[in-house]
Amino acid sequence: MKSSNGRKPPRLVARFVAISWRDLAVSFGPILLISVAAIWFAVRLIQPAPPNTLTxxxxPQGSSFxxxxxxYKTILARNGITLNVLTSKGSAExxxxxSxxxxKVDVGFVQDGITPGQPINGLMSLGSVAYVPLALFYHGPTVTRLSEFKGQRLAIGAEGSGTRELALxxxxxxGIEPDGTTKLLPLSGDEAAQALVSGKVDAAFLTGDSAQPPVMYKLTRTPNVQFYNFTQAEAYARRFPYLTQIHIPMGAFDFGKNLxxxxxQMVAPTEELVARDSLHPALSDLLIEAAREVHGKANLLQHAGEFPAPLAHDFPIxxxxxRYxxxxKSFLYRMLPFWIASLADRLLVVVVPLVVILIPALxxxxxxxxxxxxxxxxxxxxxxxxxERGALSETSAEERQSLIERLDTIEESVNGLxxxxAYADQFYVLREHIGFVRTRLTQGRDHPYDAAHSHVAQNESDDAGKPSASPPQTA
Structure with missing residues (x-):
């Protein structure tokens, strides 16, 4: 069946759906791509999970460190971290x-004052953990300056030890050099103490375990052995920034015998807990906690809670x-078990950018x-x-027919949308407007608006040619 103008009636094939998934995908697509990019960038920056093994x-085996x-090994095991302990000759090794x-060593004890002068790249300090007092015992009359030992036999510690580096x-x-008249012997610890007692050496430099209060107490009771008093301790501490002046009060070793x-006065460098700069932050916190538990107690040389401390000298903190x-510790590590806190800490790096992007984007x-x-x-x-503009202008019948065909094409396309x-009302409004334009085209000059317009224009033209019916006004 055809309409009066010969046109086949339009067929409505439009499909109405609850939601357009394609449009939703296109709308959400850019946001999804930005979110994926943000996640990728965050993952590249995120810290990996902390390793479960440290070295x-x-x-030396049996030494204080x-x-x-x-x-440390026992404390770290509480959080599932295995600590491999390596023996060494001392701080130098x-x-x-x-370095x-x-x-494959992650962390170690290094005595201040043994670095070659320039900072070593890739190493950082987790803080100082103890004093390493230098005790000097000697035979003979009282000595007030180290220069008086020139030409004698001195036990200055084994190769690779911090004792040797500090003594040198x-x-x-x-003014005492290794190649001079003074004999500098590589003896340390009990071996140096025994050599001093037996008279094989004239003086012995002892640090660390060999300079602990029980050892010093034993040597102070040895006949003909004196404990060197660093009367210039304050000057040494100023000359060598890594040294600290230590005051041993009268009777500190034995109240009854007043030893x-x-x-x-003594001088003491500090021992630093040094790590590679690749150490995971979570493991850094665990190591400092372990150091606080192990080294934080009071003794003859330090007050309770004095160590560990950020007293870095040779390495940057x-x-x-x-931060520690x-x-x-951060909030997560205070409230959660170590491994759960570590996972949550890393997930936050991904979640935060997603929240920042997705909430406004959605x-x-x-x-x-x-x-x-x-x-x-x-x-x-x-x-x-x-x-419509074409319909308002002066057009021939063929031109109007061409406009109608264009309109038919538009209507067929719209009917197939x-x-x-939720947007059906706008669909029908568009179809109504298409029908309005079609009416303008098919009625042509007979359109009521066009006829009225032509009638008014004709009347205005006729009135312009007639004399005015009003009498002339007189002054």
């Missing part, structure tokens, strides 16, 4: 291992250690979705306006 280099590392990236530095400051019989000393999705749907309707209005039901 520490300490000192080897024993301290054994306590520990530093050598830490070698192929040694102090002797050099007093020492007079106050004694790590950012993670500085300032504010302690608010834009409805607007983008509405714009996508309406754009399929709005794009036909431009074509309708062009056809797929639209969400």
């Amino acid at each position: 520490i280099t300490t000192g 080897w024993n301290a590392a054994q306590k 520990n530093l050598q291992r830490l 070698d990236p192929h040694s 530095a102090l002797l050099k400051a007093n 020492p019989a007079a106050p004694i 790590s950012d993670d250690a500085a 000393y300032k504010s302690g 608010r834009l999705v409805p607007s983008l979705y509405a714009w996508r749907v309406k754009s399929r309707i709005y794009r036909w209005y431009g074509a309708l306006i062009a056809i 797929k639209m969400p039901l």
Whole structure:
């Protein structure tokens, strides 16, 4: 069946759906891509999970720092971390291992004052953990200056030990060089103490375990052996920034026998817990906690809670250690078990950028979705306006027929649209406007508006040619 103008009636094939998944996907797509990019960037920056194994280099087996590392091992095991403890000759070897990236050592005890002068790249300090007092015992009359030992036999510690490095530095400051007349023997610890007692050496430099109060007490009771009093201790501490002046009060070793019989001044470098700069922040916190538990007690040389402390001399304090000393563990590690806190800490790096991006972006999705749907309707209005302008101008019958065919094409396309039901009203408004333009085209000059317009124009033209019926006005 055809209409009166010979045109086949339009067939409505439009599909109405609850939601346009395609438009929703296109609207949400850019936001999804941005979110994926944000996640990828966050994952690239995120800290990996902390390793469950660490290796520490300490000192000779049975030494104080080897024993301290054994306590570290027990403490770290509470959080599922295995600590491998390596023995060494001392601080110098520990530093050598830490400086070698192929040694697979993560952390170690290093005595201040043994570095080659320039900072070593890749190493950082987790803080100082103890004083390493230097005790000097000698035979003969009282000595007040180190320069008086020139030409004698001195036990200055084994190769690779911090004792040797410190003794060489102090002797050099007093004009005693290794190649001079003074015999510098590589004896340390009990071996050096025995050599002193037997008279094989004239003086022995003892640090660390060999200079602990029980050892010093034993040597002070040995006949013809004196404890050297660093009367210039304050000057040494100023000359060598890594040294601290230590005051041993009278009677500190034995109240009953009043040993020492007079106050004694000593100097002591600090021992730092040094790690590679690749150490995971969570493990940094665990190591400092272990150091606080092991080294934080009071003794003859330190007050309770004095160590560990951010007293870095030869190595810079790590950012993670500085943060820990300032504010302690983070909230997650205070409230949750170690491994759960570590996982949550890393997930936050991903979640935070997602929240920052998605919350504002999701608010834009409805607007983008509405714009996508309406754009399929709005794009036909431009074509309708062009056809209507053509209808208003002087056109021939063939030109009007061409405009009608263009309009038919628009109507067929509109009738085949797929639209969400929520926008059905706009669909029908568009069809109504198409019908309005079609009426303008098919009625042509007989359109009521056009006829009225022509009638008014004709009357105005006729009135212009007639004389005015009003009498002339007289003054």
